[in-house]
Amino acid sequence: MKIVTAQTMQNLDRQAIVEHKIPGLQLMENAGRCCADILIANYGTTAGNKAVVIAGKGNNGGDGYVIARLLSETGWNVSVYILAEREQISGDAAANLDKLPAGMSNFCPCEGQLSALKNDIFQADVIVDALFGTGVRNDLTGVYLEAVRLINASSKPVLAVDIPSGIHGTTGRVLGDAVHADTTVTFAFAKLGHMLYPGAEHTGKLIVADIGIPASLMDVAPGYELLTSDSIGSMLRPRNRTAHKGDFGHCLIIAGSTGKTGAAALCANSAVRTGSGLVTLGVPESLNAVLEVKTTEAMTVALHDSGTGHLTSSAFPAIEKLLAGKDAIAVGPGLDRRPDTVSLIQTLIEIITAPLVIDADGLNALSEDVSVLKRKKSESVILTPHPGEMSRLLGVGIPDVEAERIAVAQEFASDYSVYLILKGARTIIASPSGVAAINSSGNPGMASGGMGDILTGILVSLLGQGYSAWDACRIGVFIHGYAADMVAGDKGEIGINATDVQEKLPYACKRLMSSNR
Ligand SMILES: NC(=O)C1=CN([C@@H]2O[C@H](COP(=O)(O)OP(=O)(O)OC[C@H]3O[C@@H](n4cnc5c(N)ncnc54)[C@H](O)[C@@H]3O)[C@@H](O)[C@H]2O)[C@H](O)CC1
Numbered sequence: 417m418k419i420v421t422a423q424t425m426q427n428l429d430r431q432a433i434v435e436h437k438i439p440g441l442q443l444m445e446n447a448g449r450c451c452a453d454i455l456i457a458n459y460g461t462t463a464g465n466k467a468v469v470i471a472g473k474g475n476n477g478g479d480g481y482v483i484a485r486l487l488s489e490t491g492w493n494v495s496v497y498i499l500a501e502r503e504q505i506s507g508d509a510a511a512n513l514d515k516l517p518a519g520m521s522n523f524c525p526c527e528g529q530l531s532a533l534k535n536d537i538f539q540a541d542v543i544v545d546a547l548f549g550t551g552v553r554n555d556l557t558g559v560y561l562e563a564v565r566l567i568n569a570s571s572k573p574v575l576a577v578d579i580p581s582g583i584h585g586t587t588g589r590v591l592g593d594a595v596h597a598d599t600t601v602t603f604a605f606a607k608l609g610h611m612l613y614p615g616a617e618h619t620g621k622l623i624v625a626d627i628g629i630p631a632s633l634m635d636v637a638p639g640y641e642l643l644t645s646d647s648i649g650s651m652l653r654p655r656n657r658t659a660h661k662g663d664f665g666h667c668l669i670i671a672g673s674t675g676k677t678g679a680a681a682l683c684a685n686s687a688v689r690t691g692s693g694l695v696t697l698g699v700p701e702s703l704n705a706v707l708e709v710k711t712t713e714a715m716t717v718a719l720h721d722s723g724t725g726h727l728t729s730s731a732f733p734a735i736e737k738l739l740a741g742k743d744a745i746a747v748g749p750g751l752d753r754r755p756d757t758v759s760l761i762q763t764l765i766e767i768i769t770a771p772l773v774i775d776a777d778g779l780n781a782l783s784e785d786v787s788v789l790k791r792k793k794s795e796s797v798i799l800t801p802h803p804g805e806m807s808r809l810l811g812v813g814i815p816d817v818e819a820e821r822i823a824v825a826q827e828f829a830s831d832y833s834v835y836l837i838l839k840g841a842r843t844i845i846a847s848p849s850g851v852a853a854i855n856s857s858g859n860p861g862m863a864s865g866g867m868g869d870i871l872t873g874i875l876v877s878l879l880g881q882g883y884s885a886w887d888a889c890r891i892g893v894f895i896h897g898y899a900a901d902m903v904a905g906d907k908g909e910i911g912i913n914a915t916d917v918q919e920k921l922p923y924a925c926k927r928l929m930s931s932n933r
């Protein structure tokens with residue numbers, strides 16, 4: 417599913433009007449009709465249904481006037497409150513405003529003029545938010561803020577036209593305050609602002625309506641892939657009846673240090689649970705016995721650690737030998753941040769040629785010298801930072817990362833020619849070519865230690881099975897969250913752990929593949 421920025425949508429509207437000679441009035445009529453049809457379907461056409469439409473000064477308000485007219489034509493009791501002066505309304509919006517029956521419209525452009533609206537809202541069956549759409553630019557103030565707070569305080573059902581007012585259509589940021597909608601009807605494409613937090617929390621049920629933008633424009637519109645069960649389910653390969661373990665890759669994981677054997681085990685076991693043919697786990701020799709117990713299907717290799725419990729450059733020769741014959745490598749989970757471990761990791765990143773996943777302390781080692789990535793040999797390198805690790809890689813604050821998640825991920829991925837998975841609510845995946853995808857699975861139950869180690873195991877397993885880095889990123893990120901959603905569906909979101917998710921991985925793959933049969 418493609419999602420677009422607010423700007424792209426405004427460009428599409430303009431192209432439809434200018435290049436394809438579709439009147440803007442027609443697009444607005446179609447948009448308004450889609451919303452009215454949904455309201456009538458939800459609330460019926462029985463006369464007496466009361467709708468309060470709150471309209472802004474632009475075309476989002478214009479949609480609101482179309483909705484008001486169509487509802488009143490089916491017997492609804494409709495009132496319209498316009499937070500602007502009449503002379504501020506122009507174009508298609510004005511044309512639709514002038515079609516409204518006399519007495520339906522109330523102009524209340526200033527703060528303190530909303531008492532009629534306040535009384536009306538409490539009689540309403542539904543509120544239609546047609547205040548701002550893709551044209552909102554900065555924080556709401558004055559009467560707009562007052563109206564948003566009235567809507568949210570009303571606890572009435574709210575249908576947001578295009579975008580909940582106060583949500584930025586591209587960043588999903590709340591601009592001062594924003595409407596909490598039960599349903600949002602958007603047009604042509606879902607917008608990033610509907611998917612990214614906190615916008616996603618204001619959107620409610622999202623309905624994408626066709627308003628007649630030509631397919632030829634829609635097909636070439638720039639956008640981002642939203643990962644969904646349909647798209648991912650079709651990417652998972654069924655197994656041949658004659659399959660054997662050699663068909664599913666041998667991945668090598670370099671991980672673990674004293675006190676962090678769990679990270680190594682979780683990573684190795686989730687690689688097994690994702691379907692690897694063989695998994696080898698290279699760990700400090702003094703921890704090998706522990707890992708032999710924590711893993712069964714994965715093989716372990718004891719690497720020289722001079723009894724310290726963490727890997728240093730003395731383990732390099734053995735690791736170099738281990739690289740031979742491996743289909744994919746993962747470096748990082750629980751490795752430690754000591755300087756001699758950091759230099760080992762940096763050397764490995766420079767010499768590994770197989771597809772490579774760098775996570776956790778692998779990322780911390782890169783933060784010491786990110787130019788190492790410029791000397792990498794592998795053509796398929798996946799980095800999996802959470803916002804904290806990303807901020808250290810970039811040398812900026814976490815708020816700077818979170819403010820522009822997509823741009824940050826895309827820029828780093830293309831600057832260093834890597835695949836970047838920026839984890840968090842709505843994980844972002846960026847490819848070296850600048851393409852980006854947004855994940856739709858996962859839940860707050862994943863906010864606990866070990867979940868990242870599971871993702872690393874999934875990714876290195878998929879790379880080892882021969883999936884391209886781009887496919888491995890999208891499949892891996894989605895099934896990671898999807899498995900966690902399955903666990904949360906059984907157990908709730910409090911107290912679920914990485915082991916639960918790891919054990920659910922086969923079930924997640926099975927359900928995704930069967931839903932795509
Ligand atoms: N043909 C089309 O373009 C169609 C558009 N549709 C609907 O139109 C809106 C986009 O309309 P637009 O006029 O560009 O902007 P808005 O109505 O979202 O905003 C109104 C207006 O408000 C001003 N403004 C922006 N930010 C603020 C602020 N913080 N405080 C006060 N005022 C602000 C600014 O001047 C804006 O122009 C789109 O969402 C659709 O709903 C049709 O649906 C399809 C055809």
Ligand SMILES: [K+]
Pocket residue numbers: 476545546547548549576577578579580581
């Ligand atoms: K709106």
